[in-house]
Amino acid sequence: MTTTIYVPRDSAALSVGADDVAALLAQHAKAQQLEVRIVRNGSHGMLWLEPLVEVATAQGRIAYGPVTPADLPALFAANFLQGGAHPLRLGKTKEIPYFAQQTRLTFARCGITDPLCTDDYVAHGGLAGLQKALLQKPAEIVAVLVQSGLRGRGGAGFPAGIKWRTVLGAPADQKYIACNADEGDSGTFSDRMLIEGDPYMLLEGMTIAGLAVGATEGYIYLRSEYPDARTVLSEAITRARAKGWLGNNVLGSGKQFEVFLRIGAGSYICGEETAMLESLEGKRGMVRPKPPLPAIAGLFGKPTVINNVMTLAAVPCILAQGGDHYASFGVGRSKGTLPFQLAGNIKHGGLVEVPLGITLRALLYDFGGGTITGRPIRAVQVGGPLGAYLPASKFDLPLDYEAFAAAGFMVGHGGIVVFDDSVDMQAMARYAMEFCAIESCGKCTPCRIGSTRGVEVIDKIARGHRREQNVQLLRDLCDTLANASLCAMGGLTPMPVLSALDYFPEDFTKN
Amino acid sequence: MYSNKVLDNGTPARTSTKTVALQIDGVQITVPEGTSVMRAATDAGVKVPKLCATDSLEAFGSCRLCLVEIEGRRGYPASCTTPCEPGMKVKTQSKKLATLRRSTMELYISDHPLDCLTCPANGNCELQDMAGVVGLRDVRYGYDGENHLQAEKDTSNPYFTFDPTKCIVCSRCVRACEEIQGTFALTVEGRGFGSKIAPGPTDFLSSECVSCGACVQACPTATLMEKTIADAGQPDHSVVTTCAYCGVGCSFRAEMKGNEVVRMVPNKDGKANHGHSCVKGRFAWGYATHPDRVKKPMIRRQITDPWREVSWEEAIGYAASEIKRIQAKYGRGSVGGITSSRCTNEETYLVQKLVRAAFGNNNVDTCARVCHSPTGYGLRQTLGESAGTQDFDSVDETDCVILIGANPTDGHPVFASRMKQRLRQGAGLIVIDPRRIDIVRMPHVEANFHLQLKPGANVAVLNAIAHVIATENLAKLDYITARCDLAEFAKWDAFIRLPKNSPEALEAETGVPAVQIRGAARLFASVPNGSIYYGLGVTEHSQGSTTVMAIANLAMLTGNLGRKGVGVNPLRGQNNVQGSCDMGSFPHEFPGYRHVSDPTVRELFSTSWGVPLDGEPGLRIPNMFDAAIDGSFKALYVQGEDIAQSDPDTKHVLRALEAMECIIVQDIFFNETAKYAHVILPGSSFLEKDGTFTNAERRISRVRKVMPPLAGLADWEATMAFAKALGYPMHYTHPEQIMAEIASLTPTFAGVSYDKIERLGSIQWPCNDKAPNGTPVMHEGQFVRGKGRFMVTEYIATEERTSRRFPLILTTGRILSQYNVGAQTRRTQNATWHDADVLEIHPHDAEQRGIKDGEFVALQSRKGDTALRAVVTERMQPGVVYTTFHHPESGANVVTTENSDWATNCPEYKVTAVQVTPNGKPSKWQQEFASFEGVQDSLLPKKDA
Amino acid sequence: MDGSKLVKMANQIAAFFAAEQDRKVAVENVAGHLKRFWDPRMRREFLALFDTGGDHGMSELVVAALKTHRATLEPTSQ
Secondary structure (H helix, E strand, C coil): CCEEEECCCCHHHHHCCHHHHHHHHHHHHHHCCCCEEEECCCCCCEHHHCCCEEEEECCEEEEECCCCHHHHHHHHHCCHHHCCCCCCEEEEHHHCHHHHCCCCCCCCCCCCCCCCCHHHHHHCCCCHHHHHHHCCCHHHHHHHHHHHCCECCCCCCCEHHHHHHHHHHCCCCCCEEEEEECCCCCCCCHHHHHHHHCHHHHHHHHHHHHHHHCCCEEEEEECCCCHHHHHHHHHHHHHHHHCCCCECCHHHCCCCEEEEEEECCCCHHHHCHHHHHHHHCCCCCCCCCCCCCCCCCCHHHCCEEEEEHHHHHHHHHHHHHCHHHHHCCEECCEECEEEEEEEECCCCCEEEEEECCCEHHHHHHHHCCCCCCCCCEEEEEECCCCCCEEEHHHCCCECCHHHHHHCCCCCCCCEEEEEECCCCHHHHHHHHHHHHHHHCCCCCHHHHHHHHHHHHHHHHHHHCCCHHHHHHHHHHHHHHHHHHCCCHHHHHCHHHHHHHHHHCHHHHCCC | CCCCCCCCCCCCCCCCCCEEEEEECCEEEEEECCCEHHHHHHHCCCCCCCCCCCCCCCCCCCCCCCECEECCCCCCCECCCCECCCCCEEECCCHHHHHHHHHHHHHHHCCCCCCHHHCCCCCCCHHHHHHHHHCCCCCCCCCCCCCCCCCCCECCCCCEEECHHHCCCCCHHHHHHHHHHCCCCCEEECCHHHCEEECCCCCCCCCCCCCCCHHHHHCCCCCEEEHHHHHHCCCCEEEEEECCCECCCCEEEEEEECCEEEEEEECCCCCCCCCCCCHHHHHCCHHHHCCCCCCCCEECCCCCCCCEECCHHHHHHHHHHHHHHHHHHHCHHHEEEEECCCCCHHHHHHHHHHHHHHHCCCCEEEHHHHCCHHHHHHHHHHCCCCCCCCCHHHHHHCCEEEEECCCHHHHCHHHHHHHHHHHHCCCEEEEECCCCCHHHEECCEECCEEECCCCCCHHHHHHHHHHHHHHCCCCCHHHHHHHECHHHHHHHHHHHCCHHHCHHHHHHHHCCCHHHHHHHHHHHHHCCCEEEEECHHHHCCCCHHHHHHHHHHHHHHCCCCCCCCCEEEECCCECCHHHHHHCCCCCCEECCCEECCCHHHHHHHHHHHCCCCCCCCCCCHHHHHHHHHHCCCCEEEEECCCHHHHCCCHHHHHHHHHHCCEEEEEECCCCCHHHHCCEEEECCCHHHCCEEEECCCCEEEEECCCCCCCCCCCHHHHHHHHHHHCCCCCCCCCHHHHHHHHHHHCHHHCCCCHHHHHHHCEEECCCCCCCCCCCCCCCCCCECCECECCCCCCCCCCCCCCCCCCCEEEEEECCCCCCCCCCCHHHCHHHHCCCCCEEEECHHHHHHHCCCCCCEEEEECCCCEEEEEEEECCCCCCCEEEEECCCHHHCHHHHCCCCECCCCCCECCCCEEEEEECCCCCCHHHHHHHHHHHHHHHHCCCCCC | CCHHHHHHHHHHHHHHHCCCCCHHHHHHHHHHHHHHHCCHHHHHHHHHHHHCCCCCCCCHHHHHHHHHCHHHHCCCCC
């Protein structure tokens, strides 16, 4: 009898030796004349448990982790192929509390299926959304999306349905879907995990978007730092074409949709949607002024839907299960789920897909289990390198777009980076300016010159040079950056800087 | 460069017929839809601070000085990138905006040298002005932070410097190079604070830069700065005038310090160039005050005598006495004159008047003889008027361009940039040229078809294209029925459908695959607006006139005449070649293209001029040479043309010159013809006189005097003195009076006056009661001749064929940095780019002959031989070689033949059978040239030490 | 002037107008072109050459033009 074993191929698992584990596992099984089938699945998102090896048993999938090659002899000895007891045994995967407490809509299949297996995809509910969409008129698809309340998961939180409606209404001989997979925020990995763990879902979402707005071509702009995602995605596109999921006759409908993969060149700013368009057009990645909105004049000057991976990947589920189903999750105007990413100094780092409205505290402690170092959490940066540093007093704030915005923070792409009480917030403020200085496209003056001056001013503060005047200058500079920058890069850099200054002022008065 | 004297609206004008009404600082204003808030503000008289915006470029939104507040909108949108919307209420000034602008300026200045007082832009620097406008008083960051103040200055370009220490990275230069010029030579290197402008991985001189000056023009600081301004300082006044180089006729502001030009700046309001320029007009004007300028009249009895500097009176008196003597001895028809396409309309008019009225014959011709005379003839026959049908702006609305026998990126660069803008927007391009000229493939421009024909096969290719359109039923028959002579069309249609005119049948003759011709024909016939642009590659053939007629046929066949976006567009070579033709410079025509044999017209002129006039056509330039050698033509008054260098078959020309008894040369330099002259009258440059030039689009523009004539008299004054000495006094005190006379005698100019030109900026003729403001597009509604006339254009190959002895075809042309015979450009730093003519040859032909790139080779034809350096290049097709004629010592025209256009005698410069051999040494002609030059130099008065 | 050159030029003109099917018109056109564009001395010498007998290489159409329109081609001045 052949036993199916799952060893993730996700980059996070690979980075801690999943390939070695898989290879040795096969050798051991062969040596012991045990018949095994090793499936390289996506990650379940419990990264502190990677490599998380699962064994398919009659009782269901039993998880062991984190598994190192050195553990294998003992695991075989413990008869783990039958779910045998071992210190690494975690029980049934789906019953691990971290996993069980999530609401997996977007990541429903991730970790469970073989990412590139088309049969697996269909067997686990894939294509249901697309099939429904093919029966609807474009305006009806858009209506479902509007009803779902889905908002852009890239950071800005603009209602996706409204954007689609604009593109649908823009007359043009050619329209495009542009998927932003330039996931550059520090501490974020949900896009990558989805691409590596369930790539067809993204393609399905893009195809539905194409049908909804009348676009026949989609471009995925993937960051170059994701080589594994690139491999999976290009293979997925090839197979989807071969299956007729993409191409001139999508699922035999006569409708046309093609997807092209483009790789970035290591620039953070190319994650800004208009700079991404420039880069996709083969130009230097520079921010474009808006208007015109990309929805009216986007890629190659044509109406373009630009959504990030998480937004487009939420679409198949919304179409399959209905807009109201998706809207039944979340709070207020922040509907649906958000795959949060716990990173930094956190005990249980990983992906947590839960409805919007959860508190930071629940994420940090109930899921995250506090810091790895065991020291108290002092600051949490939410929403990437341009997000605010929140002090412990703000941990009960619900994670929804409005509540965060009202408090001067942003949910962003759902990245959460944790720091314990050893953090120097002046250094973090400096880092924010430095990040802006390094990643600025150099187009607008506040960002181009201001970020460099920001670093210099913070250094002067750190040296105690005219501290009071320089703190004021730093605040003035932040005001200029926030109000005068061309794009969100310069516009948001003040957020981490000012939050550090406002909530951790004590760090700016010591030399 | 930036000038605080020129209004900058910040963003380009929009032309939408829909309008938007809004309020800016309480001022109600209505603007075309799509207009930016910034431009609307300027219209409303409200100035918004700005640095990266300029109205020649699309909005960019980088400097963040132009932020405004808009009621109901979050934040502070940039006024340059925000389009006006109905009912908008905009505030351009508030405390918050002031703070943001000042703090942004504070950032700029934290990385800028504080050397305003010694900076060449001092007084005309937009950064300086804006710092003042926003009230910057302090830079709290100090000046010890990271900066670019040690960056190295690039002085490689002969005309301007690039000083990165002063750069504010507004990208205006990069955008100007892309949007206006279309060369894409500049880029921003690095990113963030490290962003810097770079001409690729090299310096300016070695880069793709063509020195058009657009980047310098766009620069708001001293970063890109003319060397003349760095040397001389800012100008104290400026005068609008017209460039004296090519037929584009760009409008310029001559910026002056007293009588000295310090800079030529393309005029934004100029309708031919809209503020753009090329390396010649923008920078290569130093010749005007070059030490080589002839400043005193000179005379001598024989060309072996030394020159004697004399007074104007003596020189003119001598010239007149010689003319009288020669006419007395050899007859009235033994003398003649050549008008100049470099001179003004008024001067040209005077010279032809002098010939007709004072010499008493019609022996007057002009250099159009050797360039666009077939255009005049061919378009007159088919459409009824001897001129291009469109204005330059028309190209903005074209959907497909046929470019035949023209190389505008070299020859007409400012118009080429305009055309490239349209091509980048997606218009189709069909290039018909033996060479792979640059526009075939350039950044963001690629021809749909390059029909790389053999030289001499123009008619065959055009017939084949027309054949495809006719036989595949792609012709616009409704248009033809409504507007053309149907009997002539029927004849033509029967002819063109003959199998011998099919692309397949002509493939061997044309060298162009039939499938390409069919593709090009279908493309051209399929677009709403198709236009044809052409140059000397069309006219300078034995079938030049036939080709022009074939072009007109094709335009009529596809319904492409009589509106914007279409037309037959000759790209004229010289600044006033259109004008010199209009002014009656041809021996058979009075001003306005009216034949001398027409008694009514003759009566009109005879009455006005007060003398009887001859009704027989006079000699054309090549006929003058033949008659001179024959002994019946003995004296020539030639103004501003160097026939000894520019006309074909040099040895024949020189024999003719040697045979004459009196040659009067009026020129700004002692040119090649002057070496054979007996009287030198110093010419005046375009900066030294008033007048008008007429460009290729029939646009009459003012030339304005900015300095006194170096030799005391403007050309028109010298001609008047000459006429008077001949006993035919003329009484003008200003060229304006000459134009008034032209207008009174010429129906197409009836409405032209200096006053009106002043008012309108420029006027495109016809300008009369029917079209009081001129005519941008001709043949609207109906053709000038009534019904358009198709002409049967049989392909008759030139007699000039390759043979075993001369197996290659030589074709000639021009390059960007040099102009015509080079008399002007060789006396500027344009020589940096091109200091000698070279022979372009295909690698295959070079290999076969053992010729290496850069090697001196011998070039021989049945007419003569010369030697020059070879450039081995795949721009050429095998079997065809190419050279230019900008340098007299290269002797390109020693090789060219006496063949000419059947109708007009326009020489066949474009087809000469030649042989090229390695190890070239200066030919016998070149050695004689050098020694003759030495002799002639020794006969010149010693220059003042 | 060089007679052979005049003949060559006239033949070129005739070659263009030879495309005209109506013979009379073709002959007229050749003569008309010579009259409108050739200086009197060129026409005079050309006619003189013609008068020496033989065609001197003139094309048939040129000869016809000279014969038919001789009077028109005679110079009126100089």
